[in-house]
Amino acid sequence: MMKKLFSLCVALAFTLILAACSGGGAPAGAYDPDATAQALLDSGAFSEALEALDADLISSLYGLESQPEAAAVYTSTGATAEEIAVLVFSTQEEADDARKALEARVSDQKDACEGYLPAELPKLEQAIVKESGSSVLLVVANDSQAAQAALDGLAQ
């Protein structure tokens, strides 16, 4: 009886530890901002070193109505349209709105680059915009296949 109780306690402790370690604070099914951004940065999919954007500027950059709970955003400082945004929200509705904002961002960037940075248009055409759980993701990469492979690697 004592042995069974001890085993049960050990199993419960391991379960709690695993639950605490997984996701890095991201809700179930959501992208982990830091891990996802780092995997993308390490993938070689970008033609230049992107700069991390300060957290307090993220909502204004994308015109978000809701502040993300966690986020990682990296952009070009002007040379290209390359960009990474991983945003986690508290509700699905907020994530839905953010996805629309990211799609609008891609459209605005196409307008801005047309006639000015034509080499960026194919990158924007292949922009990756995804929603997973209460998180959304935008990737504009020089090599979108490499970026997608990095994302697939995270999912495995």
Place this chain on the structure above:
Amino acid sequence: MTEQKDGKRVLEKNDNGTLGHRRRLLLAAVFLCAGVLGALSLGALAQQPGPSAAGSAPTDAVLPPSTASAIPSAAPEPTPVPAPALDFSLPAPETGAVEDDWFSDAVFLGDSRSDGLRLYSGIRGADFLAYKSLMVFQVTGTGGVDAKAIPKNGVGDKKTALAWLEEKQYGKVYVMFGINELGYGDDQAFQDAFALLIDEIRVRQPEAVIYIQSLIPVEPEKAHQMNPAVWLNNENVANYNEILRRVCADKRAVYVDVQSVMADDSGTLPAEGTTDGIHFTRSWYEKWYGYLKTHTVDPEAYRAGQGQAEGTEA
């Protein structure tokens, strides 16, 4: 009297000695009170500007009594010293660094470089009418180019920069254009557009100090990898900066020599400060912002300069 009476009653109530002893005590108390009162009176007199002090001043001796008594309150109020008029032929001088919130009533007009300043310099609170590839001609709608609608702060509704300036009053308007105009090939059109822009800003922002920032040089090697155009060179940048200085002197706007901190001694943007030869790294955007914080002008001196120039013209 009442106190004496009360004092006596207290003495009678508590005294166990002779009547003579009580009288001596009473006399001692009276002398003590008199002494204290006398000392207080002398102290008060000593603190007043007495006749002896006035008499020591030769000028006071000839003043009529009424005038002499008015001296302490009749000290002439300091005449406000007008701020010296700003010399618009010179760049904004170095000053102590302003606080970050100094820019909370500022607006920046510019191209993608200014948009980078918004995102990566650390500046907060200012509005930005800055957009990729925006040219001064697209603000004024001159030079054969239509005015371009742009979003404020990079997102949302789009209007021309001048239309945005009609919606809100600012204390400072910062401008930087030129890198996209280098290949325009018409110096006079560039000069005219900037002069017109200053006029248009002044109409919409009559209280604002207008700062025209110098054009920042390029790093030729990286820049030509991105854009091999022959006009993209620092000789043309220097030429445009000469034009901007002349326009500032003529139109009485503040020339801010930002390029002096962004370029090296040869007038070239260092390779470590740029990603593509044209746009900057975070640390160089921070350098730019730091320069703006230490090169501001006194609005009163700015206005005095406007008035002085107007007076000269008249």
